Amino acid sequence: MRSIFKIALRNMTRYKRRTILTSLLIVLGVTMVVLFSGLAGSVKTMMIGIITDSNLGHLQIHKRGYVSSIDNLPLNLNLEDKAYGKLAGVLDGNPDIESYAPRIKFGAILSNYAESTNVRVTAVDPVRETMVCPGLSARLVDIPPGYSGPLLEPGEVIIPQKVAKGIGIKPGDDVVLVATNSDGSVNGMRFTVSRLIEDIMGPGGKDAYMHIDDARSLLRTDKGEVTEVVLRMGGATDLDTVKKRLGASLGEFKNKKEMPIFEVHTWADLSPFSNIANMIELLIITVKIVMIAIVLISVLNVMLMSVFERVREIGTIAAMGTSPSKILALFVAEGFCLGLLGTALGLFLGVAGLLVIKASHVTFSFGRMDNLLLRPQIDMAELAIIAAMVLAASALAALQPAWKASRMEPVDALGHV
Amino acid sequence: MALIELSGISKSYQVGQTSHPALRDVTIDINEGRLATFIGPSGSGKTTLLNLIGCMDKPSSGEIRIAGTRTDTLNRRQAAAFRGESLGFIFQSFNLIPVLTIYENVEYPLLMINPTPAPERKERVIRVLEAVGMLEHKDKRPDQASGGQKQRVAVARALVTNPKVVLADEPTANLDQQTAHKIISLMREMRDAFGTTFIFSTHDPRIVEHADEIHTLEDGRLQDNEAPLQKGAVHA
Numbered sequence: 001m002r003s004i005f006k007i008a009l010r011n012m013t014r015y016k017r018r019t020i021l022t023s024l025l026i027v028l029g030v031t032m033v034v035l036f037s038g039l040a041g042s043v044k045t046m047m048i049g050i051i052t053d054s055n056l057g058h059l060q061i062h063k064r065g066y067v068s069s070i071d072n073l074p075l076n077l078n079l080e081d082k083a084y085g086k087l088a089g090v091l092d093g094n095p096d097i098e099s100y101a102p103r104i105k106f107g108a109i110l111s112n113y114a115e116s117t118n119v120r121v122t123a124v125d126p127v128r129e130t131m132v133c134p135g136l137s138a139r140l141v142d143i144p145p146g147y148s149g150p151l152l153e154p155g156e157v158i159i160p161q162k163v164a165k166g167i168g169i170k171p172g173d174d175v176v177l178v179a180t181n182s183d184g185s186v187n188g189m190r191f192t193v194s195r196l197i198e199d200i201m202g203p204g205g206k207d208a209y210m211h212i213d214d215a216r217s218l219l220r221t222d223k224g225e226v227t228e229v230v231l232r233m234g235g236a237t238d239l240d241t242v243k244k245r246l247g248a249s250l251g252e253f254k255n256k257k258e259m260p261i262f263e264v265h266t267w268a269d270l271s272p273f274s275n276i277a278n279m280i281e282l283l284i285i286t287v288k289i290v291m292i293a294i295v296l297i298s299v300l301n302v303m304l305m306s307v308f309e310r311v312r313e314i315g316t317i318a319a320m321g322t323s324p325s326k327i328l329a330l331f332v333a334e335g336f337c338l339g340l341l342g343t344a345l346g347l348f349l350g351v352a353g354l355l356v357i358k359a360s361h362v363t364f365s366f367g368r369m370d371n372l373l374l375r376p377q378i379d380m381a382e383l384a385i386i387a388a389m390v391l392a393a394s395a396l397a398a399l400q401p402a403w404k405a406s407r408m409e410p411v412d413a414l415g416h417v
Numbered sequence: 418m419a420l421i422e423l424s425g426i427s428k429s430y431q432v433g434q435t436s437h438p439a440l441r442d443v444t445i446d447i448n449e450g451r452l453a454t455f456i457g458p459s460g461s462g463k464t465t466l467l468n469l470i471g472c473m474d475k476p477s478s479g480e481i482r483i484a485g486t487r488t489d490t491l492n493r494r495q496a497a498a499f500r501g502e503s504l505g506f507i508f509q510s511f512n513l514i515p516v517l518t519i520y521e522n523v524e525y526p527l528l529m530i531n532p533t534p535a536p537e538r539k540e541r542v543i544r545v546l547e548a549v550g551m552l553e554h555k556d557k558r559p560d561q562a563s564g565g566q567k568q569r570v571a572v573a574r575a576l577v578t579n580p581k582v583v584l585a586d587e588p589t590a591n592l593d594q595q596t597a598h599k600i601i602s603l604m605r606e607m608r609d610a611f612g613t614t615f616i617f618s619t620h621d622p623r624i625v626e627h628a629d630e631i632h633t634l635e636d637g638r639l640q641d642n643e644a645p646l647q648k649g650a651v652h653a
Contacts, residue, residue, distance in 0.1 A: 003528045014516030316512040319473060320574075321501020321530045323494055330529075410473045414508065 004326065008333035012341070018302055023342045025298040026390065029291035030346020031353065033386055036287045038354040038378040043364075044280045046372065047273060053135030055200050056267040057101075057230035058239055059246070061087060064255070064263045066227070067270070073107045073120065073227075075182035081224025083253070083261055090249050091231070096242045098234035101128035102226035104215045108179040110159070110208070115167040119160070121177065122207040123215030126151040132232045141196040142171075151209070156194035158209040164196050171195055177210070181219040189218050239266045288386070292393045295342070299335050299397035307331065307401045314405050315413025328406035335398020336391060343390045347383055354378060418485070419446035420581065420614055421470060426479035428465050428637075439465040441637045443479070447616065447630070449581070452608050454625050455618045457634035463618035464586050466634065470616065471504055471584045472496040484581050501530040505575030505613070507585035511567040513559040513574075520546065520555040523574045531578050545573040548610060549603060565596035572603055576611055583607075585617035589624055601627040 012019045052058055066077040079087065084102065091100050104123040109116050129136065130151055137147055141161055152158055157177065159169055169175060171193050178188040191210065199206045216223060233242060243264050250262040268274035307314070314327060322330075354376040362374040428440040440462045447453050455463045468474040469481060472488050473496070481489040484503060491499060500506075513522045524542045527533040533541065546552040549569040559567055568588060575583045585604070589597030601624050604615045617628075625631050633640040 003532055007525075007528060010521075011516065312510075312512060313514050316506075316508065316514070317525070317529065318497065319471065319500065319506050319508075320526050321497050321499075321504070321578075323497045323501075325494075326529060411468055414512070 022302040026342025027346040029294040031350040033291045034350020038376040042376045058233045059231040061229045098232045099131040100231045101132040105227040108177045111176045120207045123212045139198045154211045157191040161196045295393040296397045303398045303401035307405045318410040324406040328402045331402030332398045336395045339394020420449040421447040422482040424480045426476045443639045452615045452629045454628040461634040462637040503581045505580035505583040507571045507588045509587040509590045545577045549573045582614045
């Protein structure tokens with residue numbers, strides 16, 4: 001086998017033009033895939049990071065049945081004080097969970113005394129919320145770079161930028177929020193607009209924010225009642241795995257109907273962006289398929305040409321006693337080596353391209369977020385998969401021409417003009 | 418026992434509905450260490466006969482034994498193994514691999530067909546290149562060598578695996594008269610040096626004087642002359 005690879009490599013270096021042309025096509029395909037995977041994958045990861053870090057968290061736990069009614073923001077599906085206590089007991093001892101934060105969500109009427117509009121409100125514990133969603137502050141409008149102060153204080157409210165613009169509210173203004181609680185009674189409280197916040201994709205992406213204690217006063221609820229608990233993962237454990245583990249741990253808590261009290265969802269279960277993320281994955285797979293097609297066609301073409309050009313050589317080596325299996329192995333090895341050369345160069349150029357893009361500090365916009373810094377990256381496993389795919393495609397493409405060569409009768413091949 | 422035994426060999430080619438006989442009932446024995454030639458005009462069956470002895474084709478009838486092995490019943494893989502082990506080939510058009518140097522062309526069978534350790538491989542390649550007088554040209558490519566030089570390299574390549582028999586189909590057809598004589602003389606020298614049996618075909622009666630035995634083919638039938646021809650005698 002060593003001799004076969006030695007001869008295959010030597011043939012590659014001697015048939016220079018053929019080697020260069022084929023390798024160029026493979027290099028182009030591999031470079032394209034590495035660049036695309038690195039860029040698209042990074043954009044996807046960044047977007048997921050923005051969505052999870054500034055709004056959804058990694059996992060959310062609700063009272064069973066809440067998510068199917070999430071658009072109505074039902075207050076009668078909040079977790080009661082006792083249930084939240086049980087949940088906190090499980091979460092506090094869980095090594096997978098870095099932090100968690102309770103939220104109350106409800107609908108309200110926002111008034112600036114002249115106009116009013118409906119808003120969705122997320123009430124948070126500012127300290128815990130910042131630990132779970134460290135990127136939330138970054139959505140605040142006109143916030144100084146590196147701001148590390150409190151998200152908001154009691155008596156303050158953060159208003160979505162579009163809502164504020166619609167009814168002419170600016171930071172510092174007084175507003176009134178009117179809400180109906182789960183008993184049907186209406187209450188209103190005055191707040192000061194502390195800041196405006198940019199919208200983001202997904203549930204809660206256009207919510208106003210207020211302090212959780214204020215929400216309890218406004219809604220006149222029990223002290224420990226919450227709508228949802230948002231979780232931030234600590235390690236690199238797969239979200240779905242943690243979701244399963246948590247589901248199992250929380251499954252022991254049943255309601256009077258012997259049904260589980262809690263339901264656990266990942267960010268992807270809740271956000272429509274997961275579909276976009278899946279589409280990006282699909283695009284990456286499509287590009288990989290195109291690349292494999294390029295490799296297959298180029299190697300197949302060049303190896304077919306090679307067999308055709310080297311009929312007399314094949315006849316000669318067959319006449320001298322080279323076994324059909326060795327002739328087959330020789331041509332497959334040549335195809336494989338072409339793939340190897342193209343892959344090595346393509347991976348090098350692709351990774352180099354990603355590094356150049358990274359060093360160039362390219363920025364882009366996502367929705368209303370501008371100047372997002374592109375940080376392309378690709379992991380070794382992804383590179384290994386690309387390399388394995390190209391090498392397999394190269395060997396596969398060389399198989400048919402190699403088979404053709406190995407089946408040639410020496411007498412016929414020697415007589416070829 | 419003869420090294421090569423052909424017994425009642427016939428070979429026909431089917432073209433459409435018609436059968437064209439290329440060899441008819443050829444029986445011949447060739448002993449070890451001989452320089453034998455088959456002569457005859459084009460279409461007389463020389464190449465067909467060499468292909469059959471070279472295990473590259475199968476007879477329609479008859480038996481072939483080489484060094485005691487029945488070769489007409491070997492399958493593709495067995496025939497390839499037998500060729501690699503026992504036979505060497507010299508071709509009319511030299512058939513050197515153009516992208517390899519002369520050294521690499523001669524080395525090729527020891528890499529691909531009879532894998533040989535590197536030091537021994539080098540020693541054997543140098544020995545045969547020296548024997549055919551091509552050692553000083555070992556780093557040239559075939560296109561940098563003359564016709565005679567190419568055929569010397571082909572002789573070296575055929576001998577490097579120490580075959581029992583070297584088959585040469587019209588080895589001088591692409592060479593001028595003087596070079597042709599030199600190549601046949603070289604084959605004779607190599608026969609003496611390595612003890613290899615050489616069988617070559619030609620339609621040129623002027624070069625057969627070097628052969629130990631001459632067999633004439635006409636219309637696929639073997640004539641009965643065995644002794645070298647006298648200078649000036651013409652077949653065809």
